[in-house]
Amino acid sequence: MVSILNNQLRASVHTLGCRLNQSETFLLRDQLVARGYHIVPFGEPSDLAIINTCTVTRSADAKCRAAIRGYIRKNPQAFVAVVGCYSQIGYKAISEVPGVDLIMGNREKFQVLDYASLGKNNRPVIIRDRLTKEDFSIDFVGDTPFNKRANLKIQDGCSFICSFCIIPKARGPARSRDLENLLDEARQLVDRGVRELVLTGVNIGTYQSCDGDLLTVLDLLNEIPGLDRIRISSIEPTTIPAELFPRMNDPEHALLPFMHIPLQSGSNAVLKSMRRKYELAEYLEFLYTANEAVEDLCIGTDIMVGYPTEGEAEFKETCRTFLENPFSYCHVFTFSERETTPAARLKGNDMPVKQLRSAKLRRLSEAKRYAHYESYVGKQMTVLFEDPKDGRWPGYTDNYIRVVAKSDKNLQNQLAHVRMDRVVGDVVEGTVCTILADQKTANRSLMSLG
Ligand code: SF4
Structure with a gap:
């Protein structure tokens, strides 16, 4: 593999499918960081890609193949590992995509980095076992700061x-x-x-x-x-x-x-x-x-x-x-x-x-x-804000209403009481009333407001 950034190898990860896949990709990303990789957005030049796949529908299968092909087209030299549900079920179809190096099923996917140094292969290595019914633990390694759900x-x-x-x-x-x-x-x-x-x-x-x-x-x-x-x-x-x-x-x-x-x-x-x-x-x-x-x-x-x-x-x-x-x-x-x-x-x-x-x-x-x-317009709700986007702060209420608010304050990862002003498209625009220390304080004070 080619080292590019101060001798640091670059890697990207990509998730298709559900929230469970997202959580597993996050753990894979942490493993990469712990092994010294520099993470770059999927699609940008990198030395290694891990694509965590979904097979819930036929169109999910097709999206996985398109994502794999798209990545390889831009990164023909990179080591490409395909893991997850589609690898478990559709490993034959994936093995026919030129440029794939490694296919790992659901049981093995957290060992993917042990195989990533194999180098490019003419034919992909397939590692895929029967899934067992034993309970499990997960090794996790991350220490990069995280400020989202x-x-x-x-x-x-x-x-x-x-x-x-x-x-x-x-x-x-x-x-x-x-x-x-x-x-x-x-x-x-x-x-x-x-x-x-x-x-x-x-x-x-x-x-x-x-x-x-x-x-x-x-x-x-x-x-x-x-x-x-x-x-x-x-x-x-x-x-x-x-x-x-x-x-x-x-x-x-x-x-x-x-x-x-x-x-x-x-x-x-x-x-x-x-x-x-x-x-x-x-x-x-x-x-x-x-x-x-x-x-x-x-x-x-x-x-x-x-x-x-x-x-x-x-x-x-x-x-x-x-x-x-x-x-x-x-x-x-x-x-x-x-x-x-x-x-x-x-x-x-x-x-x-x-x-x-x-x-x-x-x-x-x-x-x-x-x-x-x-039905919530005019009420006050508690919102946990995320990273700013387009000059506004997006976040969710506890009951999962998508809210955006304007504020000069830094609301990133902050809880606040927000007055729900109007529905615009698929969000509620709101006005920040009070920034709160924690959700339990927010709950108690909203209860006292009745
Ligand atoms: S079989 Fe599939 S749809 Fe039914 S409960 Fe299990 S995961 Fe959900």
Whole structure:
């Protein structure tokens, strides 16, 4: 490999796909820094690239191949390692992309740097083992300062059998991260400046290590001094303990009033064919219980459009379910046949039908998100601000409303009470009222405002 910057090798990392992949790429990036690499943005000239891939849909596969090809075109001399879910499932297709040197599945990907000194290969080295069901720890090494929300991986894999889903094959069965190991990483992230942690995994509600369950994780994270916010990312409907609700309401607990609960379809017939673990009535009953139990709760969902057994009537049921119930927004996924899944054998909807339905549901989601944002105009909310962009400070409220504010003060990584002024596009413009020491102080003072 060529050394360029003061004899320092340059590396870039790239993530495709979900929040879990993002958290893993972050750990890979930390490994690179610890080994002395200078990190450059993906696409710029570098000596090494690690591309962490996704295989959730066919279009995800195509995006991965395009990203790999695009990088190699600009960096033909670089060592190219492709890791992650698409490597686990689609290693043959990746090995046909000229210029790839190393393909590593999900089990091995954190050893990628042990192989990065191999030098360019004529044919890629493929390292890909069966995925086991053992619980796990992660070595982490980072010490670079960090001032954003950070993802914390607590779980991996899934033992559910949804008919459309390739993820259990790409990620293996459900397993949980060692409790002390994840707490150590959380403490280190907080020491590096992180104030909000987003818990990630494939099916985090099934977290169960020998030391405790998801509630144990939340309560022990809550004891870390300096950690202001804990956000749960996507969580499967049948796995959510009702004991979360009092924690979300407790001003002394860092757990935020936010849940993203995949619905997938509003039709019982389709849910059954998808092999989801609930009927619509059960899901809705839980939704209303949560919505009533937690003040200002934001509930988002995933909906899959164009599943083979979804006709026009079932699609309408889904739209009605989404519109008439307390969802704040939805992420729309267009059904894509994944080889070896049961749903791939069903005769399906044509692509134009799927695209039309997806576009319609996305419009409904935009309208609901807008109405959700509008309902907060005039109120004061607590916002954690990020890096400035275009002369304004962006951030999120505890219940996941995207806010921007103008201020001469440095708001980076600061918590503040913000008056919500107006909805403009997909953000709420606000005015900063008070900068706050921490989220618990913010909660208490908002409660006193009533
Ligand atoms: S719960 Fe279903 S959709 Fe989610 S990862 Fe597991 S199998 Fe896939």
